[in-house]
Amino acid sequence: MTVISSAFAQSAAAGPESGLLSFLPLILMFGVLYFLAIRPQMKRQKEHKAMVEALQKGDEVIASGGLLGKISKINESYITLEVAEMGDKPVEVVLQRAAVQSLLPRGTLKETR
Missing domain, CATH: 1.20.5 (Single alpha-helices involved in coiled-coils or other helix-helix interfaces)
Known part of the structure; x- marks a missing residue:
């Protein structure tokens, strides 16, 4: 049992x-x-x-690496950032659109240079 x-x-x-x-x-x-x-x-x-989709030529941005610049050229995948001027020529860097971290108010770069 x-x-x-x-x-x-x-x-x-x-x-x-x-x-x-x-x-x-x-x-x-x-x-x-x-x-x-x-x-x-x-x-x-x-x-x-x-x-990132709303970016336009002339926008001032901060890239993910901390690089500040003004967008001079833009296409579907890449942007060209103007980061400085050497005499008459602008110094430009090509980045992926996704590398843009944030958008700055217009005129911010003039204050930092």
């Missing part, structure tokens, strides 16, 4: 509801992670993409 302990019998009687309740903390942690980390990062990426 086998005797089943009362604790085992109660846990077996609880059924699938207890299994679902054990995953509840994991589900809650994922929800918190989504709203505190994933969602804001996706929003920043969307804003950056919109800013």
